[in-house]
Amino acid sequence: MNITKKIALGLGLGLGILNYAQDLSNIRPVLTGAPFLRISPDARAGGMGDQGVATSADAFSQFWNASKYPFSLNTSSVAVNYTPYMSKLTNDVFLLYGAFNTALGEEGRSSLGVSLYYFNMGSVDLTKLVGTEVVSEGTAKPNEFSLDVSYALKLSDTYSMAVTGRFIRSDLSGGFNTDSSLKPANSFAVDVSGFLQTYKHQSFGDYEGRVRAGWAIQNLGPRLDYTGDEESRSYLPTSLRVGAGYDLFLDDANKVGVTAEVSKLLVPGPEITGYDTNNNPIYDVPNVGVISGIGKSFKNEKSLMYSGSLEYSYDNTFAIRSGYFFESPEQGGRQFATVGLGLKYQSFGLDLSYLINTSKVNSALDNTLRFGLTWNIGEESYNNDDY
Numbered sequence: 001m002n003i004t005k006k007i008a009l010g011l012g013l014g015l016g017i018l019n020y021a022q023d024l025s026n027i028r029p030v031l032t033g034a035p036f037l038r039i040s041p042d043a044r045a046g047g048m049g050d051q052g053v054a055t056s057a058d059a060f061s062q063f064w065n066a067s068k069y070p071f072s073l074n075t076s077s078v079a080v081n082y083t084p085y086m087s088k089l090t091n092d093v094f095l096l097y098g099a100f101n102t103a104l105g106e107e108g109r110s111s112l113g114v115s116l117y118y119f120n121m122g123s124v125d126l127t128k129l130v131g132t133e134v135v136s137e138g139t140a141k142p143n144e145f146s147l148d149v150s151y152a153l154k155l156s157d158t159y160s161m162a163v164t165g166r167f168i169r170s171d172l173s174g175g176f177n178t179d180s181s182l183k184p185a186n187s188f189a190v191d192v193s194g195f196l197q198t199y200k201h202q203s204f205g206d207y208e209g210r211v212r213a214g215w216a217i218q219n220l221g222p223r224l225d226y227t228g229d230e231e232s233r234s235y236l237p238t239s240l241r242v243g244a245g246y247d248l249f250l251d252d253a254n255k256v257g258v259t260a261e262v263s264k265l266l267v268p269g270p271e272i273t274g275y276d277t278n279n280n281p282i283y284d285v286p287n288v289g290v291i292s293g294i295g296k297s298f299k300n301e302k303s304l305m306y307s308g309s310l311e312y313s314y315d316n317t318f319a320i321r322s323g324y325f326f327e328s329p330e331q332g333g334r335q336f337a338t339v340g341l342g343l344k345y346q347s348f349g350l351d352l353s354y355l356i357n358t359s360k361v362n363s364a365l366d367n368t369l370r371f372g373l374t375w376n377i378g379e380e381s382y383n384n385d386d387y
Contacts, residue, residue: 028330036117037117037237039365042372047340054261082095083095085119096120151163169184194214198211212244213243348375
């Protein structure tokens, strides 16, 4: 493996799982390019077990399920979220996410959304050994970002669908390259999603309830080409998310919501291609097209990820959240609990979340506090009366 491939592997994939001298010999996660697209970008979802395909609509719905936007309580909103990454090791690696959405038409049955997701990997000092001296070769500043535009439409009073277009740029060399074989990779992807939210109905006892459900196929697009080598192109983190939830209205102000979500990477994992001289299996990732890769991904029976959450809110001004996320140890072993808090004053909202790692594999977001700000710049929508 040449130096540029080592840089790509170390920066692009090594950030996902931190190995502090642990035995990871049985862990064979599905690796992709642009892995930042698998990281929850907002504090509300971060406090609910990193889920968002079936939770109630908010300003950050673009990342999870843009078809939730027509069910927003406001006609327009702006949101920004900051997430420090690998905070135990460094202070210059972070994720920044910004989103805008607005309702279209008099009744707001459709909506337009725009978002930007930026991953700054900090500065990497590069050196080489010349004789007995260590010589500096400069500084690399790798980064990745995606730019999204979505359109969502209510197909009925209780169901909507959306299409999202995404431009992705992954620059793992950070503007520095010794042999010109590593270059920024660009690609396009599409999301297709749907969301169901029923009217309030008579539930347990004298309480009212509401059903929520959502699905999304995300990051469906061509593979990323970092080197020009057909054999080393990286799959996008194409994924399928399915979730359902239920809101119980205790009275006009108090609400409790429960949500569960299942997700799966639609990317082929390592497969046994032979055996070495000691009869140990040799694993390789299949080099196939995107559609064929989706089909092969279903051979990986342990690639399902699960999350559950509980959210209590008062008068849409105060919320307490908790959640749990589980991934098979063989696929990466991400297992963590989350807690979150939401506050709203007039048109401004603040969300906070905290992640507590429960796995033997260290998480890059362990003990990380995320911050999210929301500004509702529009008026109340029709959904305040109908739902």
